[in-house]
Amino acid sequence: MRPTLLIALTSLSALPALSTPAPTLLVSPAPKASLSQAPSSAPRLAGFAPVLAARSAVSGPGAWQQVSIAKSWAALVKSDRAKRQAARWDYARSLIGGGLGAEALGVLEVMIQDDPELALVNSYRIARAAALVQLRRGREAIGILSSRELADNPEACAWRLLALTQAALPDQALGQLACARPALTARPAPARRDFILAASRSAIAVDQAAKALEWLRQIPSTDPSANLARGEALLALGQAGEADRTLALVERTGSAAERHDAALSRIEAGVKRRTTSSRQALKASERIHFAWRGDHIEERALQLSYRLSSASGDLRSALAAGSTLFNYFDTRTDRTAFMDGLQQQLAATLDPANGMPLDQAAGLYWDFRELAPIGAEGDFLVTRLADRLQEVSLYARAAELLEHQLVARVRDLAKGPLSAKVATLHILAGHPKLALSAIRNSDRGDYPAPIRWERQRVEAVALVHLGREDEALAALEAVPNGAALRAEIHWRRREWSTIEAGTKAALPAPRSLSEVDQAIVLRHAIALAMLGREQHLSRLRTRYSAAFAGLPSARAFEVLTAAIGTVDPAAIGAAMAAIPTASPAGSFGDLLDAVPAA
Secondary structure, X not given: OOOOHHHHHOOOOOOOOOOOOOHHHHOOOEOOOOHHHOOOOOOOOXXXXXXXXXXOOOOOXXXXXXXXXXXXXXXXXXXOHHHHHHHHHHHHHHHHHOOOHHHHHHHHHHHHHHOHHHHHOHHHHHHHXXXXXXXXXXXXXXXXXXXXXXXXXXXXXXXXXXXXXHOOOHHHHHOXXXXXXXXXXXXXXXXXXXXXXXXXXXXXXXOOHHHHHHHHOOOOOOOHHHHHHHHHXXXXXXXXXXXXXXXXXXXXXXXXXXXXXXXXXXXXXHHHHOOOXXXXXXXXXXXXXHHOOOOHHHHHHHHHHHHHHHHHOOHHHHHHHHHHHHHHOOOOOOHHHHHHHHHHHHHHHHOHHHOOOHHXXXXXXXXXXXXXXXXXXXXXXXXXXXXXXXXXXXXXXXXXXXXXXXXXXXXXXXXXXXXXHHHHHHHHXXXXXXXXXXXXXXXXXXXXXXXXXXXXXXXXXXXXXXXXXXXXXXXXXXXXXXXXXXXXXXXXXXXXXXXXXHHHHHOOOOOXXXXXXXXXXXXHHHHHHHHOOHHHHHXXXXXXXXXXXXXXXXXXXXXXXXXXXXXXXXXXXXHHHOOOOOOOOOHHHHHHOOOXXX
16 A cells, blocks of 8 residues: 555644635736745745746646656655655655545645745645645635636646636636647647546536537547536437437446436436436436435436426425535525525425425424524414414424424523423423423523513423422512412412412402302312301302302302301212312413323
């Protein structure tokens, strides 16, 4: 195995990064760099930068492989300190000539660590860019090659042609041909192959397929990469039959990437000519983007899947392909519009008028929640969905949705009311521990008083469900309108003295009684009976008899306010069961009735 470069050459520390001008510098080159712009790290083997700058600029294939890789490595191993940078330079050029960009870049990194002035030398810049292009890091290479000094350098133009093609900038890539021609014609035909392929692909991209076919004649018909470009050019020229045969040949003889690329081109052509059904094309494109990840092939497969799924109304597949495109591929120029389209599809899918079953809508939102619009629109979307889930008693699912909002999206004071809502849903779902966590994990000192009191009431209910009634009562002490909830807790604990005092203070006027009013009066009667206060019961009976007349609870009132000892226990039990279920604590009474999870 080839010796590891970075170990054999020197140890690596923090490396100075070459500046990478913005792509606009292709039009307006950067001003000439000066030595004062060189990295400031202390050089360890300084002196080679002016030597390299004084040499003729690298040009043609001879610049990259004057000696074999083995010989240049042997020379490097034998070099002393004075000659080490020169030996490294020869080795790096040999590696580039052999197509070993990763190894070459490692050598060049070590060289610039030892002599930062190399960043200002044109030949070094071209070599570094060439290594990056071989690693398919074209955008980085463009920045290095976009200096004024290299604007008319034929070798720089040749590598810039490759880099711009990799960066999907075909017009600018073809603009390098005139400048690159001397460097390309100096190369033998095999060494021109990659540059011809790049120029051909850029020509196809700008509707110059005939010119691409002309250039491709320089590459043998046995070359799968050239055949792939030929097939795409033939498709662009409308020669479907010949294109199909050429691409089918690539599927049999090409590399894995070339086989998938050719297969995808045939699928796209079949969809365009309507010889392949949308269903067949969708299945085939999905197989490709599952089998091949991370470059233009997957991006094209995803784009095809997105178009076909959207057209067929398969919103889940469309959102899956669209979200992957948006999150992992940045070559689209319409990212904002594309995201807007995805968000509109998600919102339309979750609209109740759409008719999608609620469980499917909830699953769809959860799977693609990162696509939800930001701000009020996104909050409304998830709140409406959570309300629909709550309406059909799917409390846990609703809590899950809103808790994601609470943790990932909502900020500052808005956490207060949302945390109370999430905790309420957790209680209804039978998970008081989660409710307590939702309240306490969102605690802040600057909530307005009404929000703070609401959170304390929900916290008290969660504590009751956890069997911590004393803590619940303590939490309600400072809540101005917590009396009704405290009374409800005392009622459930059968604390008759406290109940008697609390209901006495809350007794309504003996007029038209609501269900809550009836419950207060009847609870007061039960407390008096349990405490043996017969005279008070008699006065209560006299005061409210007329008000209870004709009400469904009239019989219960008569039994509960009768003389102590005159009614059998069965009648008392029936009377207690007839007490209206409306709680004086309102919705918090319903929360106290929530059934714990199994």
